[in-house]
Amino acid sequence: MLNQIFKSSTHPLRNGAVILAAGLAIAACTNSSMRSGQSALRPVFPAEAVVAAPSESATPASPQIIWALRSGLNVAALMCPEVSLKDDYNQMLKAHRSLLAQTHDLEQARYRQLYGREAEARQSAAMTRLYQSFANVIDRKIFCSQASGFANRAVSISSETLARQAQQALAALQPGAVELATNLD
Incomplete structure (x- = not known):
């Protein structure tokens, strides 16, 4: 069925199928570099804040x-x-x-x-x-x-x-x- 949709230039689902296929291909590329169970959309937060001493400016702040x-x-x-x-x-x-x-x-x-x-x-x-x-x-x-x-x-x-x-x-x-x-x- 999908083969017929991709081959036909006039099939009504062709554009949606192409977009879906492209999205799946991109997702596969993204997920291949991740360990199993990780999500590409999961936000990453630092485990602990890095507290560095601020550097000194040449002039005092306002x-x-x-x-x-x-x-x-x-x-x-x-x-x-x-x-x-x-x-x-x-x-x-x-x-x-x-x-x-x-x-x-x-x-x-x-x-x-x-x-x-x-x-x-x-x-x-x-x-x-x-x-x-x-x-x-x-x-x-x-x-x-x-x-x-x-x-x-x-x-x-x-x-x-x-x-x-x-x-x-x-x-x-x-x-x-x-x-x-x-x-x-």
């Missing part, structure tokens, strides 16, 4: 990026199960108190300059969006692992080093966070 990183680590400290993350986050706040206070003041001044009397409401709305983005990460295990690794390192580095590593650390914490942080306004 206050927006530093504050966004602090925000992401804050969310992680609240929602991740690692007790050491909470402790490291609190120690990081103490170790980098001056940098974070200056960053906070610069961000508030920037919002006042941009929005005048609406600055507080606009900044609050922007920070809510940022916090929500961290709270709704796709892979919480990787997010928590990245946050834990950076918070642990942040305790023992200088504020200057933290500022130079902030952008890469934020990008590792959540892909797209750097872009979000710089476009919140």
Whole structure:
């Protein structure tokens, strides 16, 4: 029957049969390189997140990026199960108190300059969006692992080093966070 369908150029099922045959051929090629039982469409997730130390930039990150990183680590400290993350986050706040206070003041001044009397409401709305983005990460295990690794390192580095590593650390914490942080306004 299939032989007749393929040979006939006018048979109504010919085009569907050709497409089906091509699809099966492609599937056979794909599956031949796999072990039995594996599916070509099964998503692959890393077993464990690789937490690498961020490299230092030549220049410190903007206050927006530093504050966004602090925000992401804050969310992680609240929602991740690692007790050491909470402790490291609190120690990081103490170790980098001056940098974070200056960053906070610069961000508030920037919002006042941009929005005048609406600055507080606009900044609050922007920070809510940022916090929500961290709270709704796709892979919480990787997010928590990245946050834990950076918070642990942040305790023992200088504020200057933290500022130079902030952008890469934020990008590792959540892909797209750097872009979000710089476009919140």
